[in-house]
Amino acid sequence: MTTYIFRRLLLLIPILWGVATITFFLARVAPGDPLSMLAGQRELSEERRAQLEKELGLDRPLIIQYADYMTDVIKGDLGYSFVYKQPVTSLILECFPRTLVLAVSAMVVAVIIGIAGGMVSALLPNTLYDRIAIFLSLLGISTPVFWLGQLLILLVAVNWRLLPPSGYGGLPFLILPAIALGTQSVALLARMTRATMLEVLGEEYLRTARAKGCTPVQVVFRHAFSNALIPIVTVVGLDFASYLSGSVLTETVFSWPGLGRFIVGAIANRDYAVISGAVIFCAFFFVLINLIVDILYAWLDPRIKYA
Amino acid sequence: MEIQRTFLFPLSPARATLALLVICCAFFWLSCGGGSESAKGTLYLYEPKNPTTLDPACSWGVFDGRVCSMIFSGLIRLDENGQVVTDLADGLSVSEDQTRFQFVLKEGIHFANGDPITAYDVKYSLERVLHPDTQSTTTWVLEKILGAKGYTEAQAAIKAGASHDEIDPVFLEGVPGIEIYEISGHQVLNIRLNEPFAPFLSLLAMPAAAIVSATDVREAKEAGRSFEENPVGAGPWKLDHWTRDKEIVLVRNDKYWDELPKLEKIVFRIIPTDANAVSEFETGGLDVLNVPLPEVPLWRQKTQDKAILHEIQQLHLFFLAFNTTRKPFDDLRVRKAMVHAADIGLILKTIREDLGIQAKGAIPPGLLGYDEERQPFPHDPELARTLLQEAGYANGFECEILYTSPDTRPVLEALQAQFSKVGISVRLNRAEWSTYRELRNQNNYDIAYYEWYADYPDPDNFLFPLFHSSQNKRYRNAEVDNIIETARNLPDETTAHFIDIMLMRNPKLVEVTREKAVVDAKERERLYQLADRLLYEDCPAIFMWHRKILQAVNPRVEGYREPLTFNGTRFMEVETG
Numbered sequence: 001m002t003t004y005i006f007r008r009l010l011l012l013i014p015i016l017w018g019v020a021t022i023t024f025f026l027a028r029v030a031p032g033d034p035l036s037m038l039a040g041q042r043e044l045s046e047e048r049r050a051q052l053e054k055e056l057g058l059d060r061p062l063i064i065q066y067a068d069y070m071t072d073v074i075k076g077d078l079g080y081s082f083v084y085k086q087p088v089t090s091l092i093l094e095c096f097p098r099t100l101v102l103a104v105s106a107m108v109v110a111v112i113i114g115i116a117g118g119m120v121s122a123l124l125p126n127t128l129y130d131r132i133a134i135f136l137s138l139l140g141i142s143t144p145v146f147w148l149g150q151l152l153i154l155l156v157a158v159n160w161r162l163l164p165p166s167g168y169g170g171l172p173f174l175i176l177p178a179i180a181l182g183t184q185s186v187a188l189l190a191r192m193t194r195a196t197m198l199e200v201l202g203e204e205y206l207r208t209a210r211a212k213g214c215t216p217v218q219v220v221f222r223h224a225f226s227n228a229l230i231p232i233v234t235v236v237g238l239d240f241a242s243y244l245s246g247s248v249l250t251e252t253v254f255s256w257p258g259l260g261r262f263i264v265g266a267i268a269n270r271d272y273a274v275i276s277g278a279v280i281f282c283a284f285f286f287v288l289i290n291l292i293v294d295i296l297y298a299w300l301d302p303r304i305k306y307a
Numbered sequence: 308m309e310i311q312r313t314f315l316f317p318l319s320p321a322r323a324t325l326a327l328l329v330i331c332c333a334f335f336w337l338s339c340g341g342g343s344e345s346a347k348g349t350l351y352l353y354e355p356k357n358p359t360t361l362d363p364a365c366s367w368g369v370f371d372g373r374v375c376s377m378i379f380s381g382l383i384r385l386d387e388n389g390q391v392v393t394d395l396a397d398g399l400s401v402s403e404d405q406t407r408f409q410f411v412l413k414e415g416i417h418f419a420n421g422d423p424i425t426a427y428d429v430k431y432s433l434e435r436v437l438h439p440d441t442q443s444t445t446t447w448v449l450e451k452i453l454g455a456k457g458y459t460e461a462q463a464a465i466k467a468g469a470s471h472d473e474i475d476p477v478f479l480e481g482v483p484g485i486e487i488y489e490i491s492g493h494q495v496l497n498i499r500l501n502e503p504f505a506p507f508l509s510l511l512a513m514p515a516a517a518i519v520s521a522t523d524v525r526e527a528k529e530a531g532r533s534f535e536e537n538p539v540g541a542g543p544w545k546l547d548h549w550t551r552d553k554e555i556v557l558v559r560n561d562k563y564w565d566e567l568p569k570l571e572k573i574v575f576r577i578i579p580t581d582a583n584a585v586s587e588f589e590t591g592g593l594d595v596l597n598v599p600l601p602e603v604p605l606w607r608q609k610t611q612d613k614a615i616l617h618e619i620q621q622l623h624l625f626f627l628a629f630n631t632t633r634k635p636f637d638d639l640r641v642r643k644a645m646v647h648a649a650d651i652g653l654i655l656k657t658i659r660e661d662l663g664i665q666a667k668g669a670i671p672p673g674l675l676g677y678d679e680e681r682q683p684f685p686h687d688p689e690l691a692r693t694l695l696q697e698a699g700y701a702n703g704f705e706c707e708i709l710y711t712s713p714d715t716r717p718v719l720e721a722l723q724a725q726f727s728k729v730g731i732s733v734r735l736n737r738a739e740w741s742t743y744r745e746l747r748n749q750n751n752y753d754i755a756y757y758e759w760y761a762d763y764p765d766p767d768n769f770l771f772p773l774f775h776s777s778q779n780k781r782y783r784n785a786e787v788d789n790i791i792e793t794a795r796n797l798p799d800e801t802t803a804h805f806i807d808i809m810l811m812r813n814p815k816l817v818e819v820t821r822e823k824a825v826v827d828a829k830e831r832e833r834l835y836q837l838a839d840r841l842l843y844e845d846c847p848a849i850f851m852w853h854r855k856i857l858q859a860v861n862p863r864v865e866g867y868r869e870p871l872t873f874n875g876t877r878f879m880e881v882e883t884g
Contacts, residue, residue, distance in 0.1 A: 036744035037359060040367040041759060042772055043748070043779070048446065051463060055442050071414045083359055084551075086533045094551060128494075150582060158586050165586035166578065168553050243317040257552030265357070265552075270741045 001298070008291045012284065019283040020073055021202070023276045024066055027267075034058065034270035037083055039211035056082050069276070078280065081266075088277035092259065097259035098168060102250070103243035105178035110185035110235060116195025117186070125198060133190060134259040140279065141188030149180040166255035170237030179209045181247050192235050203227075215232040229300050237293035244289070245282040309474040315370040335504055348571040350864065350883055352592045353578045361535040363517035364436045364443045369760060369873040372514045374555060374575065376874035378419075379517030379540030380564075382429065382496070383508060388620075389764035389871040391801050391869070392506045395424060395518060395541060395564070395576060397493075397772045405503040405741065405798050405818050416564045419545040424881075426487035426494035431521035434481050439463045440848070442716075445515040451504040453484030459654035505831060509763035514874060515544075517520040543877050544570050552577050569866075580704040584860045594864045599712070603660040606859060614859035620664065622671050623854040623867050627708065627722075627754050629847060632779045635704055636753065642846040644685075644694035648729045649849055650686040654693045663852035668839040669769045671853040674873070676766040676835025681843065683850075691729040703730025710735065710756035711743040719756070735803045750780060757848070761872050766835040767795050774842055790838040800828035860874035 035044060035052055046054070053059040057068075071115035072079060078088040121133040155174060157165035162173050186287070201224055209223045248260035259278065298304045358371040366375045376384070382396040393399055395487045396410040416424045433452070435445050437459045449455050454477065461478035465471070484499040500507060510516065522733050523539040538546055539565070544557040555575040559568050578584045581599035588596040596614070598606045608617065629636040629645075636642055656664050667683040668674045671765070695701060707718055716735070723733045738746060761768050770791050776783040803824035843850070860867050863884040870876035 031745055032739070032741035033745035034746060035444075036741045038365070038367070038442070040448070041757070042367070042444075044444060045777075048444070051439060052442060053460070055439055071460075084533075085360070085362070085365075085535065088508075092549070153583070153586050158589055163592060165590055166583045167576065167587075167592070168550075216439065249554075252579050252585070255553075255576070255580075255583055256576070257550060261552050261579070268739055268741065291353065295481065 001295075002305065003257070005295070006247060008294070012287055015287055016092065016280055017070075017282060019136065020070065020276060020280050021066075023279040024064075024069060024272075027270070027272050027275045028062060028065075030270075034082070034272065035245070037269040038059065048158060052236065054235055056133070058059075060065035069273075073280070078152045078277030081271050081274045082271045083266075083269045083271045083274075088273050091262070092278055092281050093263045095257065095259045098256065099134070099244060099247070099251075099260065101174065102181060102247065102256060102258055103240060105174055106182035106243060106247075107236065107240050107248075109178050109287050110189055113182075114186040114189025115193050115232065118190040119197055119220070122197035122201060123220070130194075133194070135234055136281065137187040138192040140183045143183060145180050145184065145247075146253050148178070148183055151208070152176045152180055153253075166253075168257050170196040177250050177256050180253070181243065181250040187234070188235055192231055196225060196231050198223045200228045230297055237289050237296075241286045241289040244277075244285050327643065332458045332711055335717065336443045348883060350570050350573045350590060350867075350878060350881055351576060352573065353576045353584055353593055355577070355579050355584075355598075356694075357577055358555070361538050361546065361549065362441075362554075363514040363519065363538075363540075364441050366514040367445055370575075372762075373873045374557070375517060375540075376542070377544040377557060377573070377877050378538055378542045378546055379519065380542045381517045382513075382514060383512050385509070385512045385764070385870075385872055385875045386869045387875050389875060391512060395429075403804055403806060403824070405505075405507075405802050405806075406500045406826070408507070409488075409502075409734075410496045410498070412496065413564060413711065414493070416541060417562045418523070418539050418541050419560045419562055420520065420523065420539045421562060422520050422522055422539075424518060424520075424541055426489075428489050428521050430481065430485050430487050431524075432518045433485055433516060434458065435519065436515050437462075437482060437526065439466055443515065445513070448510045448513050448515040449498045449508060451502070451510075452482055453501050454482050454501040455476065455484065458482045472707060487722050491755075496772050496863075498520045502505050503796045503798065505795050505797055505828075506763060506767045507766040507800070508802050509765050509768075512874065513762060527636055537577045543879060547572070566879070568877065568879045570878060573878060588859060588861070591861070592840040594861040595715045595867065598859055600658075600660060600662070603662065605859050606857060609859075613862075615862055617858045617860065617869070618662070618855055619858055620672065620853065620855045622764060622863050622871060624666060624671060624757075624759045624773075625663075625854060626669075626757050626759075626848040627851065628757050628773075628779075628781065629751065629754055629849075630752055631783075631847060632750060632781055633753060635698065635700060636706075638698045639846065640698040641695045643701060644691040644698070644700075644729065645731065646846050646849050647687045647694065648691040648726050648731065649722055650663035650725055650871065651683065651849075651851055654718055658717050659852070661859075662855040662857060664855065666842040666850035668850060668851050669773060670766045670835065670839045671761075671769070674761075674764060674766050674769070674837055675832050679838065681840065695729060699755065700730075703732065705726045705734070705751040705768065707736050708754045708756065709743060709746055709752040711740050712756070712758070713737070713757055730810055731867075742884065764872055766839070767791070770835065770838055770842075771795065773849060784845055784847070785843065785844070790834050790841070792840065794831050794834040797831045798824040798827040798832070799831065800825055805829055807842045814866065814879055820869055 007016055031194055035049060038052065050059070055218065057065065080086070081084065081091055082178065084091060117133050121130045124130055153176065154167045156162050167173050206219055206223055209219050247258070248264050251258045251261045263275070263278045266278060326650055354370045356370070358374055359368050360366055360371055361376040361378070363379050364373050380394045380718045382394060384565055386392050395413055397413040398411040400409040401407070410853060412424065412426055412429070418424060429722055432686050433449055435441050436449055437455055439459060447461065453658065457475065458478045458481065461474045463500040466476060471479060488495055495515050518541060520539050520793060522533055529535045543560055543563040545789060547556040547559040548560045549555045554577060557573045559571055561567065576587070578587060584593060585602060587593045587597065595759040606614070629642050631637050651665050655661060655665060662670060665683050668678065685743060695703065719735050726733050747755055757773070759769065759773060772778045772785060774782060775791050806820055806824055858869060865882045866880040868876065
């Protein structure tokens, strides 16, 4: 297992190199004037433009810029934002914890409601409850987060005055964005749990468990649910990784100061170092979470062996 | 190797899931911190985006400038009516030809960190803007100071490796046009200009000319921290914290030299969407709201106990600029035809909810040179067709309007329909800001949307950057260029009031000189009127309107007044209940 984890971590190197290279060149070949964010509507004179390009190192050949950038990245330096005039790493680390809080709480909402709903639905198939649950999960998957977000703000914050409409602060600020962000995962998890549980509940080993005198709770949780977890963990892992990469819409609708809004702002500003740095950072987490999911597979199903 | 399940994970999956959930709940509960704060003595404002910077030397945006002008003080500043008043300068004397300015610094003034403010800090601050290391794009604010450009070039050359022997020695000590000395114990700063420059005092009131602490900037650099993380100024407010994408919180600076603000705190919340801003205002999270256009009719019906409404006219110009280096827009008849085809009045009434004053030139009402008498070109599709026929476009033509703000789309769609009635087929090309700027720089457009807010309340700020050929590569009118250049070098009426005994010891002579300068300054008004008329007739753009906004203010707020320019208020008199 240790060897496997080590090999997977080694694979991070070519993946991050590829991500860094593609992002570096894509950001620079995309149309846009990086100096425009430093000058506003007023036009820069040719002379001043040349001076600034020199100061920011944008006048050098692209390949030299790339070589310098990669050298810095290898040293752990993700560069310097020419808009905010601060190291990219510190800027990312400023936003990331807020995105992490939102992602974790959305996932908590999704896991609690989604799995519980899916399980009950599987245990009571083709009943009214099951139909309602299927309908709600279909609605949840189909509801765009920006619409649901606005609806929650209008009802819960503006009409009922129960929670603040937007912003970042204590727990009350977190509830609405977590619900809005988690809703699609709730729906997906509920459907996934229902399907896999229904499949597992028909297996013969559950009959054996019952015959051995296990209580219904033991049968469902210890024997059925444990074996239905693998696809659920896959969905949770993928969704969680995408939440960490930035949930731009949710963050925008609820004015949540997270990584997603920060990255979109950097793209609009053509803040090259921030774009590349943030994408490398997200790619790192994406790969890491996938690795954790793979390890969880082996834990959940001892038959899975990694050599 | 087989995974050692029981060793790695002693819990069963079900228990582990439960434990994980408990840990997650505790994690987000703890990481979220405190709840909302008390609103008394605090004013809540908002902006859709972060400021680009809180370093005044690099500030160019409205929000940057607004916050910087609250944290920092300059030698002079603008008041809410756009008038020049002294700030850290106790006295100001101007020479007869308006090329020499002498500032006497107030005594016993301090930065927010307690350091005394010296004339050296003033000189350092101005030279810092011009130094290449600062990477400022607002060097234009100070470029009329004698030797300013030479200083920037010399420092850039030194940075590139030139030895001091290769540099003109006058630029080694600093900018030749900025001198400091002491007279009878008073700290004095002299500024010399290359030539008279009418808006210079207004420019000195801009954030770029704000005074920073030389010691603090150096310490920040040595410590490797960004200056804008903890900017130290001498304004009535100081930065408490800036959480990117969340808020900027300013608290009262108890070391401010003048009377302190009545409020204790101002919170600028970053709210990216209009819908959220409205929700926040309605739930008490904001004290001032710029009502989004689609909601204006609804808000006009609201009772004053929920929100006090003000219609505010801004020093602003919205226009569609023709690329006159391209066919067919090099032909005045075509440009004029498009001006006549557009029904701006109708658009203002139907789409803009009457929030705007139809433009009839570049200069907005309230500024020198605005012509009350002149009428906008009438909407006349027949005349437009005739003009197109004369220009050889009887069957019309195709063109593209480049724009960036999605809010502009309904206006442009209305224009598209109006142009189609005279045979002009218009495509709308929306590009995000940096692409839009790149296309503009490359001269790669037919017609481009422009929106301009005044940096300083002077017609020069509308005519020079927008229509002088040195600034706008897509339009050249030698006569307009000449008039703008002449007008900006004439005596300015505001500056004339500061003409003093710097060069003349005879008070009577000062009086006569001052009066003469005031009379000469009237010539500026005439020239700006003339330049604006020429632009109106030459149609380098479809001048659309000068913007008005509908602002809602929470009734708990007293003394709030929207300034004429972004840097014109420091909220000194505002109170919240």
